[in-house]
Amino acid sequence: MRKIVKFIIPFLILLLAIFFKVFIEKYNLVADDWYEFFNRTGSILLIISIAWASIAVLQISKKMILSKLDVEQEDNLKQRKFLTQFNIMESIIYFLIVLIAIGSALMLFKDVRQLGISLFASAGVAGIIIGFAAQKLIATVLAGLQIAITQPIRIDDVVIVENEWGRIEEITLTYVVVKIWDQRRLVVPSTYFFEKPFQNWTRTSAEILGTVFLYTDYHVSFDVLREELTRLLESTPLWDKRVNVLQVTDAKEYGVEIRVLVSAKDSPTAWDLRVFIREKLIEFIQKYYPESLPRTRVVFEKGEGKDHPEIEK
Missing domain, CATH: 3.30.70.100 (Alpha-Beta Plaits)
Incomplete structure:
Protein backbone atom coordinates (compact mmCIF):
# COMPACT_ATOMS: atom_id res chain seq x y z
CA MET A 1 0.00 0.00 0.00
CA ARG A 2 2.83 2.39 0.85
CA LYS A 3 4.42 1.83 -2.58
CA ILE A 4 1.11 2.57 -4.34
CA VAL A 5 0.68 5.83 -2.42
CA LYS A 6 4.28 6.76 -3.26
CA PHE A 7 3.48 6.62 -6.98
CA ILE A 8 0.02 8.21 -6.73
CA ILE A 9 1.10 11.33 -4.78
CA PRO A 10 2.98 13.05 -7.65
CA PHE A 11 0.03 12.59 -10.02
CA LEU A 12 -2.37 14.06 -7.43
CA ILE A 13 -0.04 17.06 -6.98
CA LEU A 14 0.08 17.44 -10.76
CA LEU A 15 -3.73 17.54 -11.02
CA LEU A 16 -3.92 19.95 -8.06
CA ALA A 17 -1.36 22.29 -9.61
CA ILE A 18 -3.17 22.35 -12.97
CA PHE A 19 -6.51 22.96 -11.27
CA PHE A 20 -4.95 25.68 -9.08
CA LYS A 21 -3.52 27.61 -12.06
CA VAL A 22 -6.62 27.29 -14.25
CA PHE A 23 -8.95 28.24 -11.40
CA ILE A 24 -7.04 31.42 -10.56
CA GLU A 25 -6.58 32.54 -14.17
CA LYS A 26 -10.20 31.88 -15.13
CA TYR A 27 -12.03 33.37 -12.17
CA ASN A 28 -9.42 35.88 -10.96
CA LEU A 29 -10.51 35.39 -7.33
CA VAL A 30 -7.46 37.05 -5.78
CA ALA A 31 -6.28 40.63 -5.77
CA ASP A 32 -3.71 41.78 -8.29
CA ASP A 33 -1.07 42.00 -5.56
CA TRP A 34 -1.51 38.34 -4.73
CA TYR A 35 -2.20 37.12 -8.26
CA GLU A 36 1.47 36.93 -9.22
CA PHE A 37 2.31 35.04 -6.03
CA PHE A 38 -0.39 32.41 -6.49
CA ASN A 39 0.30 32.13 -10.21
CA ARG A 40 4.01 31.58 -9.63
CA THR A 41 3.33 29.11 -6.82
CA GLY A 42 1.04 27.13 -9.10
CA SER A 43 3.71 27.12 -11.82
CA ILE A 44 6.35 25.85 -9.41
CA LEU A 45 4.00 23.13 -8.15
CA LEU A 46 3.29 22.18 -11.75
CA ILE A 47 7.01 21.87 -12.58
CA ILE A 48 7.74 19.85 -9.42
CA SER A 49 4.80 17.55 -9.96
CA ILE A 50 5.75 16.90 -13.60
CA ALA A 51 9.32 16.07 -12.57
CA TRP A 52 8.11 13.87 -9.71
CA ALA A 53 5.60 12.11 -11.95
CA SER A 54 8.29 11.51 -14.58
CA ILE A 55 10.55 9.89 -11.97
CA ALA A 56 7.63 7.79 -10.69
CA VAL A 57 6.85 6.58 -14.23
CA LEU A 58 10.51 5.70 -14.70
CA GLN A 59 10.56 3.72 -11.44
CA ILE A 60 7.39 1.85 -12.40
CA SER A 61 8.86 1.04 -15.81
CA LYS A 62 12.05 -0.18 -14.16
CA LYS A 63 10.14 -2.54 -11.84
CA MET A 64 8.17 -3.95 -14.78
CA ILE A 65 11.31 -4.49 -16.87
CA LEU A 66 13.36 -5.99 -14.06
CA SER A 67 10.55 -8.37 -13.16
CA LYS A 68 11.07 -9.99 -16.58
CA LEU A 69 14.84 -10.35 -16.13
CA ASP A 70 16.14 -13.49 -14.45
CA VAL A 71 19.59 -12.43 -13.25
CA GLU A 72 19.85 -15.46 -10.93
CA GLN A 73 20.14 -18.00 -13.74
CA GLU A 74 23.58 -19.41 -14.55
CA ASP A 75 23.93 -18.04 -18.09
CA ASN A 76 22.82 -14.47 -17.36
CA LEU A 77 25.29 -12.51 -19.51
CA LYS A 78 22.61 -10.74 -21.60
CA GLN A 79 20.52 -9.90 -18.54
CA ARG A 80 23.49 -8.41 -16.69
CA LYS A 81 24.52 -6.42 -19.76
CA PHE A 82 21.07 -4.87 -20.06
CA LEU A 83 20.82 -4.24 -16.32
CA THR A 84 24.14 -2.38 -16.31
CA GLN A 85 23.11 -0.09 -19.17
CA PHE A 86 19.68 0.48 -17.65
CA ASN A 87 21.05 1.47 -14.23
CA ILE A 88 23.51 3.99 -15.64
CA MET A 89 20.98 5.50 -18.06
CA GLU A 90 18.50 5.72 -15.19
CA SER A 91 20.96 7.84 -13.20
CA ILE A 92 21.48 10.12 -16.20
CA ILE A 93 17.72 10.59 -16.71
CA TYR A 94 17.18 11.33 -13.02
CA PHE A 95 19.92 13.95 -13.13
CA LEU A 96 18.49 15.59 -16.26
CA ILE A 97 14.94 15.65 -14.86
CA VAL A 98 16.04 17.33 -11.63
CA LEU A 99 18.31 19.77 -13.48
CA ILE A 100 15.58 20.81 -15.94
CA ALA A 101 13.02 21.14 -13.14
CA ILE A 102 15.28 23.39 -11.04
CA GLY A 103 16.21 25.47 -14.06
CA SER A 104 12.57 25.87 -15.13
CA ALA A 105 11.50 26.88 -11.62
CA LEU A 106 14.28 29.46 -11.31
CA MET A 107 13.47 30.97 -14.70
CA LEU A 108 10.04 31.99 -13.34
CA PHE A 109 11.76 34.72 -11.32
CA LYS A 110 12.77 37.81 -13.31
CA ASP A 111 15.84 38.54 -11.19
CA VAL A 112 17.18 35.04 -11.68
CA ARG A 113 16.36 35.24 -15.39
CA GLN A 114 18.38 38.45 -15.77
CA LEU A 115 21.22 36.90 -13.80
CA GLY A 116 21.16 33.89 -16.11
CA ILE A 117 21.39 36.16 -19.19
CA SER A 118 24.37 37.95 -17.64
CA LEU A 119 26.07 34.66 -16.86
CA PHE A 120 25.56 33.43 -20.40
CA ALA A 121 27.10 36.66 -21.69
CA SER A 122 30.27 35.95 -19.70
CA ALA A 123 30.14 32.18 -20.20
CA GLY A 124 33.41 32.15 -22.15
CA VAL A 125 35.67 32.97 -19.22
CA ALA A 126 33.44 31.25 -16.66
CA GLY A 127 33.31 28.09 -18.77
CA ILE A 128 37.08 27.85 -18.88
CA ILE A 129 37.38 28.35 -15.11
CA ILE A 130 34.64 25.83 -14.33
CA GLY A 131 36.11 23.41 -16.85
CA PHE A 132 39.46 23.35 -15.08
CA ALA A 133 37.82 23.14 -11.64
CA ALA A 134 35.48 20.31 -12.63
CA GLN A 135 37.94 18.40 -14.80
CA LYS A 136 38.02 15.36 -12.51
CA LEU A 137 34.24 15.31 -12.12
CA ILE A 138 33.66 15.57 -15.86
CA ALA A 139 36.20 12.81 -16.53
CA THR A 140 34.50 10.58 -13.96
CA VAL A 141 31.03 11.18 -15.43
CA LEU A 142 32.30 10.51 -18.96
CA ALA A 143 33.92 7.31 -17.69
CA GLY A 144 30.54 6.24 -16.29
CA LEU A 145 28.94 6.85 -19.68
CA GLN A 146 31.73 4.91 -21.37
CA ILE A 147 31.14 1.96 -19.03
CA ALA A 148 27.47 1.95 -20.07
CA ILE A 149 28.40 1.93 -23.77
CA THR A 150 31.51 -0.29 -23.96
CA GLN A 151 30.79 -2.36 -20.82
CA PRO A 152 34.23 -3.52 -19.66
CA ILE A 153 32.34 -4.46 -16.48
CA ARG A 154 28.71 -5.37 -15.80
CA ILE A 155 26.54 -5.90 -12.76
CA ASP A 156 27.51 -9.18 -11.00
CA ASP A 157 30.78 -9.57 -12.95
CA VAL A 158 33.55 -11.35 -11.05
CA VAL A 159 36.63 -9.11 -10.95
CA ILE A 160 40.03 -8.76 -9.33
CA VAL A 161 40.50 -5.12 -8.30
CA GLU A 162 43.38 -3.94 -6.12
CA ASN A 163 44.25 -7.63 -5.54
CA GLU A 164 40.76 -8.25 -4.12
CA TRP A 165 38.33 -10.87 -5.48
CA GLY A 166 34.72 -9.72 -5.65
CA ARG A 167 31.60 -9.07 -7.70
CA ILE A 168 30.38 -5.82 -9.22
CA GLU A 169 27.48 -4.83 -6.97
CA GLU A 170 26.64 -1.30 -8.15
CA ILE A 171 27.62 0.93 -11.09
CA THR A 172 26.87 4.66 -11.07
CA LEU A 173 28.01 7.57 -13.19
CA THR A 174 30.87 8.40 -10.84
CA TYR A 175 31.83 5.26 -8.91
CA VAL A 176 31.62 1.46 -8.86
CA VAL A 177 30.99 -0.71 -5.79
CA VAL A 178 32.72 -4.10 -5.65
CA LYS A 179 31.38 -6.61 -3.12
CA ILE A 180 34.46 -8.49 -1.88
CA TRP A 181 34.24 -12.17 -0.96
CA ASP A 182 34.39 -11.42 2.79
CA GLN A 183 31.41 -9.00 2.49
CA ARG A 184 33.50 -5.83 2.51
CA ARG A 185 32.72 -3.17 -0.11
CA LEU A 186 35.44 -1.65 -2.30
CA VAL A 187 34.38 1.68 -3.83
CA VAL A 188 36.46 2.85 -6.79
CA PRO A 189 35.94 5.78 -9.20
CA SER A 190 34.62 4.98 -12.67
CA THR A 191 37.86 6.20 -14.22
CA TYR A 192 39.76 3.36 -12.47
CA PHE A 193 38.54 0.80 -15.03
CA PHE A 194 40.04 2.81 -17.91
CA GLU A 195 43.27 3.92 -16.25
CA LYS A 196 44.44 0.73 -14.49
CA PRO A 197 44.47 -2.94 -15.49
CA PHE A 198 42.06 -5.29 -13.74
CA GLN A 199 40.82 -8.84 -14.17
CA ASN A 200 37.28 -9.64 -15.32
CA TRP A 201 36.63 -13.35 -14.90
CA THR A 202 33.15 -13.24 -16.48
CA ARG A 203 33.75 -10.90 -19.44
CA THR A 204 32.46 -13.38 -22.02
CA SER A 205 31.68 -16.46 -19.91
CA ALA A 206 31.63 -17.53 -16.27
CA GLU A 207 33.51 -20.77 -17.05
CA LEU A 293 55.22 -37.97 0.57
CA PRO A 294 57.91 -35.25 0.36
CA ARG A 295 60.95 -36.03 2.47
CA THR A 296 64.48 -34.80 3.05
CA ARG A 297 67.18 -37.47 2.73
CA VAL A 298 70.49 -37.76 4.59
CA VAL A 299 72.58 -40.73 3.37
CA PHE A 300 75.52 -42.15 5.33
CA GLU A 301 77.75 -44.54 3.36
CA LYS A 302 79.19 -47.50 5.35
CA GLY A 303 82.91 -47.14 6.05
CA GLU A 304 83.01 -43.49 5.02
CA GLY A 305 86.08 -41.73 6.57
CA LYS A 306 87.90 -44.90 7.75
CA ASP A 307 91.23 -43.76 6.27
CA HIS A 308 91.21 -40.51 8.18
CA PRO A 309 94.19 -40.36 10.59
CA GLU A 310 92.03 -39.19 13.50
CA ILE A 311 89.62 -42.08 13.03
CA GLU A 312 92.42 -44.61 12.84
CA LYS A 313 93.55 -43.57 16.31
Whole structure:
Protein backbone atom coordinates (compact mmCIF):
# COMPACT_ATOMS: atom_id res chain seq x y z
CA MET A 1 0.00 0.00 0.00
CA ARG A 2 2.83 2.39 0.85
CA LYS A 3 4.42 1.83 -2.58
CA ILE A 4 1.11 2.57 -4.34
CA VAL A 5 0.68 5.83 -2.42
CA LYS A 6 4.28 6.76 -3.26
CA PHE A 7 3.48 6.62 -6.98
CA ILE A 8 0.02 8.21 -6.73
CA ILE A 9 1.10 11.33 -4.78
CA PRO A 10 2.98 13.05 -7.65
CA PHE A 11 0.03 12.59 -10.02
CA LEU A 12 -2.37 14.06 -7.43
CA ILE A 13 -0.04 17.06 -6.98
CA LEU A 14 0.08 17.44 -10.76
CA LEU A 15 -3.73 17.54 -11.02
CA LEU A 16 -3.92 19.95 -8.06
CA ALA A 17 -1.36 22.29 -9.61
CA ILE A 18 -3.17 22.35 -12.97
CA PHE A 19 -6.51 22.96 -11.27
CA PHE A 20 -4.95 25.68 -9.08
CA LYS A 21 -3.52 27.61 -12.06
CA VAL A 22 -6.62 27.29 -14.25
CA PHE A 23 -8.95 28.24 -11.40
CA ILE A 24 -7.04 31.42 -10.56
CA GLU A 25 -6.58 32.54 -14.17
CA LYS A 26 -10.20 31.88 -15.13
CA TYR A 27 -12.03 33.37 -12.17
CA ASN A 28 -9.42 35.88 -10.96
CA LEU A 29 -10.51 35.39 -7.33
CA VAL A 30 -7.46 37.05 -5.78
CA ALA A 31 -6.28 40.63 -5.77
CA ASP A 32 -3.71 41.78 -8.29
CA ASP A 33 -1.07 42.00 -5.56
CA TRP A 34 -1.51 38.34 -4.73
CA TYR A 35 -2.20 37.12 -8.26
CA GLU A 36 1.47 36.93 -9.22
CA PHE A 37 2.31 35.04 -6.03
CA PHE A 38 -0.39 32.41 -6.49
CA ASN A 39 0.30 32.13 -10.21
CA ARG A 40 4.01 31.58 -9.63
CA THR A 41 3.33 29.11 -6.82
CA GLY A 42 1.04 27.13 -9.10
CA SER A 43 3.71 27.12 -11.82
CA ILE A 44 6.35 25.85 -9.41
CA LEU A 45 4.00 23.13 -8.15
CA LEU A 46 3.29 22.18 -11.75
CA ILE A 47 7.01 21.87 -12.58
CA ILE A 48 7.74 19.85 -9.42
CA SER A 49 4.80 17.55 -9.96
CA ILE A 50 5.75 16.90 -13.60
CA ALA A 51 9.32 16.07 -12.57
CA TRP A 52 8.11 13.87 -9.71
CA ALA A 53 5.60 12.11 -11.95
CA SER A 54 8.29 11.51 -14.58
CA ILE A 55 10.55 9.89 -11.97
CA ALA A 56 7.63 7.79 -10.69
CA VAL A 57 6.85 6.58 -14.23
CA LEU A 58 10.51 5.70 -14.70
CA GLN A 59 10.56 3.72 -11.44
CA ILE A 60 7.39 1.85 -12.40
CA SER A 61 8.86 1.04 -15.81
CA LYS A 62 12.05 -0.18 -14.16
CA LYS A 63 10.14 -2.54 -11.84
CA MET A 64 8.17 -3.95 -14.78
CA ILE A 65 11.31 -4.49 -16.87
CA LEU A 66 13.36 -5.99 -14.06
CA SER A 67 10.55 -8.37 -13.16
CA LYS A 68 11.07 -9.99 -16.58
CA LEU A 69 14.84 -10.35 -16.13
CA ASP A 70 16.14 -13.49 -14.45
CA VAL A 71 19.59 -12.43 -13.25
CA GLU A 72 19.85 -15.46 -10.93
CA GLN A 73 20.14 -18.00 -13.74
CA GLU A 74 23.58 -19.41 -14.55
CA ASP A 75 23.93 -18.04 -18.09
CA ASN A 76 22.82 -14.47 -17.36
CA LEU A 77 25.29 -12.51 -19.51
CA LYS A 78 22.61 -10.74 -21.60
CA GLN A 79 20.52 -9.90 -18.54
CA ARG A 80 23.49 -8.41 -16.69
CA LYS A 81 24.52 -6.42 -19.76
CA PHE A 82 21.07 -4.87 -20.06
CA LEU A 83 20.82 -4.24 -16.32
CA THR A 84 24.14 -2.38 -16.31
CA GLN A 85 23.11 -0.09 -19.17
CA PHE A 86 19.68 0.48 -17.65
CA ASN A 87 21.05 1.47 -14.23
CA ILE A 88 23.51 3.99 -15.64
CA MET A 89 20.98 5.50 -18.06
CA GLU A 90 18.50 5.72 -15.19
CA SER A 91 20.96 7.84 -13.20
CA ILE A 92 21.48 10.12 -16.20
CA ILE A 93 17.72 10.59 -16.71
CA TYR A 94 17.18 11.33 -13.02
CA PHE A 95 19.92 13.95 -13.13
CA LEU A 96 18.49 15.59 -16.26
CA ILE A 97 14.94 15.65 -14.86
CA VAL A 98 16.04 17.33 -11.63
CA LEU A 99 18.31 19.77 -13.48
CA ILE A 100 15.58 20.81 -15.94
CA ALA A 101 13.02 21.14 -13.14
CA ILE A 102 15.28 23.39 -11.04
CA GLY A 103 16.21 25.47 -14.06
CA SER A 104 12.57 25.87 -15.13
CA ALA A 105 11.50 26.88 -11.62
CA LEU A 106 14.28 29.46 -11.31
CA MET A 107 13.47 30.97 -14.70
CA LEU A 108 10.04 31.99 -13.34
CA PHE A 109 11.76 34.72 -11.32
CA LYS A 110 12.77 37.81 -13.31
CA ASP A 111 15.84 38.54 -11.19
CA VAL A 112 17.18 35.04 -11.68
CA ARG A 113 16.36 35.24 -15.39
CA GLN A 114 18.38 38.45 -15.77
CA LEU A 115 21.22 36.90 -13.80
CA GLY A 116 21.16 33.89 -16.11
CA ILE A 117 21.39 36.16 -19.19
CA SER A 118 24.37 37.95 -17.64
CA LEU A 119 26.07 34.66 -16.86
CA PHE A 120 25.56 33.43 -20.40
CA ALA A 121 27.10 36.66 -21.69
CA SER A 122 30.27 35.95 -19.70
CA ALA A 123 30.14 32.18 -20.20
CA GLY A 124 33.41 32.15 -22.15
CA VAL A 125 35.67 32.97 -19.22
CA ALA A 126 33.44 31.25 -16.66
CA GLY A 127 33.31 28.09 -18.77
CA ILE A 128 37.08 27.85 -18.88
CA ILE A 129 37.38 28.35 -15.11
CA ILE A 130 34.64 25.83 -14.33
CA GLY A 131 36.11 23.41 -16.85
CA PHE A 132 39.46 23.35 -15.08
CA ALA A 133 37.82 23.14 -11.64
CA ALA A 134 35.48 20.31 -12.63
CA GLN A 135 37.94 18.40 -14.80
CA LYS A 136 38.02 15.36 -12.51
CA LEU A 137 34.24 15.31 -12.12
CA ILE A 138 33.66 15.57 -15.86
CA ALA A 139 36.20 12.81 -16.53
CA THR A 140 34.50 10.58 -13.96
CA VAL A 141 31.03 11.18 -15.43
CA LEU A 142 32.30 10.51 -18.96
CA ALA A 143 33.92 7.31 -17.69
CA GLY A 144 30.54 6.24 -16.29
CA LEU A 145 28.94 6.85 -19.68
CA GLN A 146 31.73 4.91 -21.37
CA ILE A 147 31.14 1.96 -19.03
CA ALA A 148 27.47 1.95 -20.07
CA ILE A 149 28.40 1.93 -23.77
CA THR A 150 31.51 -0.29 -23.96
CA GLN A 151 30.79 -2.36 -20.82
CA PRO A 152 34.23 -3.52 -19.66
CA ILE A 153 32.34 -4.46 -16.48
CA ARG A 154 28.71 -5.37 -15.80
CA ILE A 155 26.54 -5.90 -12.76
CA ASP A 156 27.51 -9.18 -11.00
CA ASP A 157 30.78 -9.57 -12.95
CA VAL A 158 33.55 -11.35 -11.05
CA VAL A 159 36.63 -9.11 -10.95
CA ILE A 160 40.03 -8.76 -9.33
CA VAL A 161 40.50 -5.12 -8.30
CA GLU A 162 43.38 -3.94 -6.12
CA ASN A 163 44.25 -7.63 -5.54
CA GLU A 164 40.76 -8.25 -4.12
CA TRP A 165 38.33 -10.87 -5.48
CA GLY A 166 34.72 -9.72 -5.65
CA ARG A 167 31.60 -9.07 -7.70
CA ILE A 168 30.38 -5.82 -9.22
CA GLU A 169 27.48 -4.83 -6.97
CA GLU A 170 26.64 -1.30 -8.15
CA ILE A 171 27.62 0.93 -11.09
CA THR A 172 26.87 4.66 -11.07
CA LEU A 173 28.01 7.57 -13.19
CA THR A 174 30.87 8.40 -10.84
CA TYR A 175 31.83 5.26 -8.91
CA VAL A 176 31.62 1.46 -8.86
CA VAL A 177 30.99 -0.71 -5.79
CA VAL A 178 32.72 -4.10 -5.65
CA LYS A 179 31.38 -6.61 -3.12
CA ILE A 180 34.46 -8.49 -1.88
CA TRP A 181 34.24 -12.17 -0.96
CA ASP A 182 34.39 -11.42 2.79
CA GLN A 183 31.41 -9.00 2.49
CA ARG A 184 33.50 -5.83 2.51
CA ARG A 185 32.72 -3.17 -0.11
CA LEU A 186 35.44 -1.65 -2.30
CA VAL A 187 34.38 1.68 -3.83
CA VAL A 188 36.46 2.85 -6.79
CA PRO A 189 35.94 5.78 -9.20
CA SER A 190 34.62 4.98 -12.67
CA THR A 191 37.86 6.20 -14.22
CA TYR A 192 39.76 3.36 -12.47
CA PHE A 193 38.54 0.80 -15.03
CA PHE A 194 40.04 2.81 -17.91
CA GLU A 195 43.27 3.92 -16.25
CA LYS A 196 44.44 0.73 -14.49
CA PRO A 197 44.47 -2.94 -15.49
CA PHE A 198 42.06 -5.29 -13.74
CA GLN A 199 40.82 -8.84 -14.17
CA ASN A 200 37.28 -9.64 -15.32
CA TRP A 201 36.63 -13.35 -14.90
CA THR A 202 33.15 -13.24 -16.48
CA ARG A 203 33.75 -10.90 -19.44
CA THR A 204 32.46 -13.38 -22.02
CA SER A 205 31.68 -16.46 -19.91
CA ALA A 206 31.63 -17.53 -16.27
CA GLU A 207 33.51 -20.77 -17.05
CA ILE A 208 36.98 -20.89 -15.52
CA LEU A 209 39.94 -23.19 -14.96
CA GLY A 210 41.35 -23.97 -11.52
CA THR A 211 44.78 -25.28 -10.52
CA VAL A 212 45.97 -27.45 -7.63
CA PHE A 213 49.68 -27.93 -6.89
CA LEU A 214 51.03 -31.01 -5.09
CA TYR A 215 54.61 -31.74 -4.03
CA THR A 216 55.63 -35.39 -3.74
CA ASP A 217 58.63 -37.68 -3.68
CA TYR A 218 60.11 -39.12 -6.88
CA HIS A 219 58.62 -42.56 -6.09
CA VAL A 220 55.02 -41.45 -6.71
CA SER A 221 53.09 -43.11 -9.54
CA PHE A 222 51.71 -40.41 -11.85
CA ASP A 223 49.39 -42.79 -13.71
CA VAL A 224 47.76 -43.86 -10.45
CA LEU A 225 47.28 -40.22 -9.46
CA ARG A 226 45.65 -39.51 -12.85
CA GLU A 227 43.23 -42.38 -12.36
CA GLU A 228 42.36 -41.17 -8.85
CA LEU A 229 41.87 -37.61 -10.13
CA THR A 230 39.44 -38.80 -12.79
CA ARG A 231 37.52 -40.85 -10.22
CA LEU A 232 37.26 -37.86 -7.88
CA LEU A 233 36.09 -35.49 -10.62
CA GLU A 234 33.42 -37.90 -11.81
CA SER A 235 32.14 -38.25 -8.25
CA THR A 236 31.42 -34.54 -7.71
CA PRO A 237 28.90 -32.19 -9.38
CA LEU A 238 31.41 -29.33 -9.00
CA TRP A 239 33.23 -30.45 -12.17
CA ASP A 240 31.75 -29.36 -15.51
CA LYS A 241 33.46 -32.23 -17.42
CA ARG A 242 35.58 -29.99 -19.67
CA VAL A 243 39.18 -30.16 -18.40
CA ASN A 244 40.93 -32.95 -16.47
CA VAL A 245 44.74 -32.71 -16.57
CA LEU A 246 47.54 -33.86 -14.25
CA GLN A 247 51.12 -32.92 -15.22
CA VAL A 248 54.57 -32.77 -13.64
CA THR A 249 55.54 -29.11 -13.96
CA ASP A 250 58.85 -29.12 -12.08
CA ALA A 251 61.49 -31.50 -10.66
CA LYS A 252 63.88 -30.47 -7.90
CA GLU A 253 66.37 -32.14 -5.60
CA TYR A 254 63.80 -32.79 -2.86
CA GLY A 255 60.87 -33.93 -5.01
CA VAL A 256 58.55 -33.12 -7.91
CA GLU A 257 55.86 -30.51 -8.46
CA ILE A 258 52.53 -31.79 -9.82
CA ARG A 259 49.91 -29.47 -11.26
CA VAL A 260 46.27 -30.50 -11.49
CA LEU A 261 44.15 -28.49 -13.94
CA VAL A 262 40.35 -28.75 -13.69
CA SER A 263 37.37 -26.73 -14.92
CA ALA A 264 34.14 -25.44 -13.36
CA LYS A 265 31.10 -23.41 -14.38
CA ASP A 266 32.13 -20.32 -12.36
CA SER A 267 34.82 -19.07 -9.99
CA PRO A 268 33.09 -19.92 -6.64
CA THR A 269 32.51 -23.46 -7.86
CA ALA A 270 36.11 -23.67 -9.10
CA TRP A 271 37.36 -22.68 -5.65
CA ASP A 272 35.30 -25.42 -3.97
CA LEU A 273 36.46 -27.95 -6.58
CA ARG A 274 40.13 -27.06 -6.04
CA VAL A 275 39.79 -27.47 -2.28
CA PHE A 276 38.01 -30.81 -2.75
CA ILE A 277 40.64 -32.20 -5.15
CA ARG A 278 43.55 -31.01 -3.01
CA GLU A 279 42.19 -32.63 0.16
CA LYS A 280 41.25 -35.94 -1.46
CA LEU A 281 44.52 -36.39 -3.37
CA ILE A 282 46.55 -35.72 -0.21
CA GLU A 283 44.43 -38.25 1.70
CA PHE A 284 44.92 -40.76 -1.14
CA ILE A 285 48.72 -40.39 -1.04
CA GLN A 286 48.77 -40.58 2.77
CA LYS A 287 46.70 -43.76 2.79
CA TYR A 288 48.07 -45.75 -0.16
CA TYR A 289 51.47 -44.24 -0.97
CA PRO A 290 52.91 -42.79 2.26
CA GLU A 291 56.44 -43.42 0.98
CA SER A 292 55.73 -40.89 -1.79
CA LEU A 293 55.22 -37.97 0.57
CA PRO A 294 57.91 -35.25 0.36
CA ARG A 295 60.95 -36.03 2.47
CA THR A 296 64.48 -34.80 3.05
CA ARG A 297 67.18 -37.47 2.73
CA VAL A 298 70.49 -37.76 4.59
CA VAL A 299 72.58 -40.73 3.37
CA PHE A 300 75.52 -42.15 5.33
CA GLU A 301 77.75 -44.54 3.36
CA LYS A 302 79.19 -47.50 5.35
CA GLY A 303 82.91 -47.14 6.05
CA GLU A 304 83.01 -43.49 5.02
CA GLY A 305 86.08 -41.73 6.57
CA LYS A 306 87.90 -44.90 7.75
CA ASP A 307 91.23 -43.76 6.27
CA HIS A 308 91.21 -40.51 8.18
CA PRO A 309 94.19 -40.36 10.59
CA GLU A 310 92.03 -39.19 13.50
CA ILE A 311 89.62 -42.08 13.03
CA GLU A 312 92.42 -44.61 12.84
CA LYS A 313 93.55 -43.57 16.31
